[in-house]
Amino acid sequence: MSIKVRIPTPLQKMTQNKTEVELSGSNIRELIDDLERNFPGIKERICDEKGKIRRFINIYVNEEDIRFLKQDQTSLKDGDEISIIPAIAGGS
């Protein structure tokens, strides 16, 4: 199983400047754990101390915000594309 994850600029220092990585996991939570296995320390940047995704981070599965899906329980399949994006952007 291979899921493509796009890494936001503020986290690229932790991924050896890789902008995209290939990971696996049956849902978002597992995917973040796999990210942590590959790049130790990155999970605490994405999740708060309670393990919840930080409120200023948005995660998208194939362009859809996971808050419209099943949050961090959103299931994943081979070939899905994930974007991790800082929430603070935009303004009409």
Added chain:
Amino acid sequence: MSYVKGLKCRECGRRYPKEPIYVCEYCFGPLEVDYDYEKIKKKLTIKEIESRPKTMWRYRELLPIDKEPIVGLQTGFTPLIRARNLEKALGVKELYLKDDSVNHPTMSFKDRVVSVALAKAKEFGFETVACASTGNLANSVAAQSVVAGFKRYIFIPADLEMGKVIGTLIYNPVLVAVEGNYDQVNRLCSEIAMKYKWAFVNINIRPYYAEGSKTYGYEIIEQLGWKAPRHIIVPCAGGSLITKIWKSLKEFKDMGFIDKIDTKIYASQATGCSPITTAIKENLEIIKPVKPNTIAKSLAIGNPADGVYAIGAVKESGGWAEDVSDEEIVEAIKLLASTEGIFTETAGGVTLGTAKKLIEQGRIPKNESIVVCITGNGLKTQEAVKDKIGKPFRIKPALDSFEQAIS
């Protein structure tokens, strides 16, 4: 002369240098401009401000630019209008309209933020500017960056009003219409911004850009005779304007320009896209994003970046929130036109409709000063009212034809 020390994370307080960055590397919180207020206080006085030209740049020390502004030199200081006919219609004693529908050069409050963003983009040495926009920002970036000599990429949702599309294309930028809503455009732009080294005014230039909105609030206070109103009704899309108006009041108090803040701030949205007002009315801790469905396209952001801060500003001020249906928006646009002779875009219909509702609910007392924010021009969103305002009498060029028509 610089009055900016650097950037600071609004959440965790970590400091960053003055760079085109916008999120904290540690907690992803938004970065904000960190001013040297002591230095500003030595320079900026009411007397000094009043001696300067009537534009937004009269508050220059409270804006995050280090060199002189390069565009938007005539932007701001739009009319604050005592709306006496509207007072009668709504049964209130003291009502004002802060009218950015005539802001220079592109007739919306966005000229304020873009003027600051482009000055900053130039200081940083960018050659290309870009933005994700629901229309007004697109118009302003397209127009002002041509003056400043930037290459321009502008991203909009594909279903925007024709006035906003033409009002962008006329300045000949690269205009990209994305098949999706604003939130999708914005997400795409966040990804483009990571890959291309452009100045995205509302992404990597955002900490500086957003500060331009403060001038809208400063002007309200100055135009009321250095006094804050009791109530301000503000339209919310991403939630930045309302946050910055609240900040403008606090800064003027800290500067000693006003004695106290006795102002309640009200968030205003269309019912078809009301993540901020819903969170306030239902007292929710978090914002639930929505998929927008409203004629108020300029406010159609379902995933508001500054939503939590907008809620914070409303709560801290003791204000409230309300949203209005598309029908109420159109009614309010017509009410404003038929009482005050001002043609506002849908966002102005949202704020006036909200004001009316809050007054009827008794949330806003009838005998206290009220400011309704009018942030854009109705000529840009003609589709919203096109079929709801009657038709011209069509006649032959003859006197009897005329008299027959009006009889």
